[in-house]
Amino acid sequence: MRTSNTLRRAALALLTTGTLALAPTALADTGHHGSHGQAWRGAWAASPQSAAAPLGPNWSQQGFDNQTVRQVVRVTASGTRTRIELTNRYGTGPLRITGATVARTAAGKAAGSAVEPGSVRTLRFGHRPSVTIPAGETLLSDAVNLPVEAFEQLTVTLYLAGPTGPATFHSFSSATSYRAEGDHRADLSGAAFKETSSSWYFLSGVEVTGGRDTARRDGIVAFGDSITDGVGSTADADNRYPDELAERLAATGRSRAVLNHGIGGNEVVNDTSWAGEKAVARFEKDVLTEKGVSTVILLEGINDIGGSGPAFPGGPTPEVSVDRLVEGHRTLIRQAHAKGLKVVGATLTPIKGSFYDTPVNEAKREAFNTWVRTSGAYDAVVDFDRAVADPADPDRILPAYDSGDHLHPGDAGYAAMAEALDLDEL
Template sequence: MNLFATRTGTALAALMIASGAPAAAAVPAQAEVVRQAEWQAAWMAAPQRASTGFEPNWSEDGFSGQSVRQVVRLTAAGSSVRIRLSNDYGPSAVRLTGATVAYAGQGASVRQEPVRRLAFDGAPSADLPAHGALTSDPVRLRVQPFQSVAVTLYFAGTTGPATFHSQAYATSYRAQGDHRADTAATAFSQATHSWYYLSRIDVTGGKDPERDAVVTFGDSITDGFGSANDANGRYPDELAEQLAARGTSRPVLNAGIGGNLVLNDSAWYGDRSASRFRRDVLDQPGTGTVVVLQGVNDIGFSESVTPTYTPAPVVSADELIAGYRRLIGLAHAKGIKVVGATLLPFKGSDHWGAHAATVSDAVNRWIRTSGEYDAVVDLDRAMAAPGDADVLNPAYDSGDHLHPNDAGYTAMAGHIAAELTSKAK
């Protein structure tokens, strides 16, 4: 099976609306118009409701008369970009006074040219609807894969609690007043490691048509727990780099949420997988493949001596498998291929116990042998310690016997890249 695919389709009307060009003017260059009109998600973060989180963040207080600058790295090329903001967990509309996008510099600084002011239906300000989302108009900005951009949002009023992504492993910056157009970092005197409202950046107009995106869907191991801040060392980052090194570049989107569960919702850890799968996977423009690596929290939270999720139900293998089947069905209904990753070894972690051992073995056996996934990456075996298949290889262990370190994330990405590019299936 070859999971390396190229997107096809047309969107002539969308381009004419975005560009303002009359239909007759677009006809002679129809092939170019089709390519330019297609939007491709180049970066994403899964939205979460405001919460205390694992380290200080600004989500519960929100923003008032402040600018917040967020730096993200794209994995697709384009000549125009647009941003998507999420107020999914906001009970009331939030007034965005204005926003800009620019090439990122060092820290909170941006390159002097160009700083692009964003518009929303032609206006500089807009409301983020309650429990909804807002997409900007396209703006000309040529970007390349692995290029970082800075999005600056200014809220003249008070937002209330902010929809955010808790564990960004990237630094976001805050300043008092309107500093959307600042290129220097001087005013941005506060920092945090979360993303706020910003949930996606799309591109269009790349020189070459982008291949279908890979969405990596999971929990803290996908989110990047244990990776260094501002280093882009999460396994999805590494996967994008390794695909490019193999000559098979694809956009890679990170839909991980630390602590997330297949079967249950959590105030800290986000909506359960089936509840957020459409928003975080199926609705991402250009998605062709999803890698599912999730379930260790469903199994392990009930084993923890000092749980962060209570009450933690005792979950059976059959219940977890039913959850996986739900995700596979949703993806296949939209023509998206699903790669199943076995759960990594986690003996010795706070998630481990007799029940966890039994259920994880049964779940991994089903992932390997059921044939229900389009492809399987056996991370359980690939990441195991020599001499004990239940233990994470010490060379890959961040120290908690559950989450990989940087070398572990690189190794994971290598195994997944090999599967995505394999033609001998």
């Protein structure tokens, strides 16, 4: 996560013209350390996507106008101070955030969009309650004194008084977001939030600092496509495999932040209109800017293999050979190693019976998995393929682990993936 020098220059230029009400100090706290020398680290993340051609209904293309958006996320790191990251990476014009709050989510599974009384904090940006984010940029809020514990849920509320245009968003959230007409950023109740969506909007990160874990730099990024994103898991249950991994680490006394940078439909070497920039391009922006991270798990390539067929949800993409997919992974490994990150490579999970199931695609999957297991290109390997395969039919997901489409695991399958990871190798 980052706030770039480009944004700083753009903000100062716009201040000169009077079109951006943003103090330069809003962009000053962009580095590794927070106030009083405390180190910031990622506690939650989501990779941004363009609203150009979303798959399925959501609010991204029309954006927002005099509306409040409330979004619930679960952090995997503890701290005494909190800040959020907002992004306009794919916006077509400046994004005006009229006001924002962060609060603890109300207790209970029926809480929905309600927040805990006494926990609401007004977010500021350079000591101001409003901010304009230029197109293509990302920024961090000022810190607020809101202590959080790992696995606590936070609710971030954004009030957008004017038209935003198409919204930078994250399509498959496996979580419910809420929308209300007018300004409801400080509401404790969720009564005004009549509309729901299964995507996240403008929100791309939560960071924490302070407390007993301030100096830890051992976070993990799970990077990939829909199987990392958690497609097929139960909504609002936080059962994606990175969630299950974070819980397993905590249960064994090795608590570490786990950040999810999966995008459903994403490819390693092809851009798509609906599933984000190709991995070799977005890796630097999504992963290498994260704070407090030491390890990345790479699970991606099945959409490169299956994307050239007519069943690809967003329409066919150019065919990708195994050699080209391997070179894409080598590029990601080089990028990660250049930043000092350990890389865990993952085999691609079974596809038999799914819309990707063809003899050609299966041969490519098996060849790529052989390379993952034997190449020595990664620092460690996790065999997700064998972890979720049916022993009686290894090209197929075990029925107990199958979400129903024979491609994406369900909750039990994601738990099995988390169990397959060697915690010592992480």
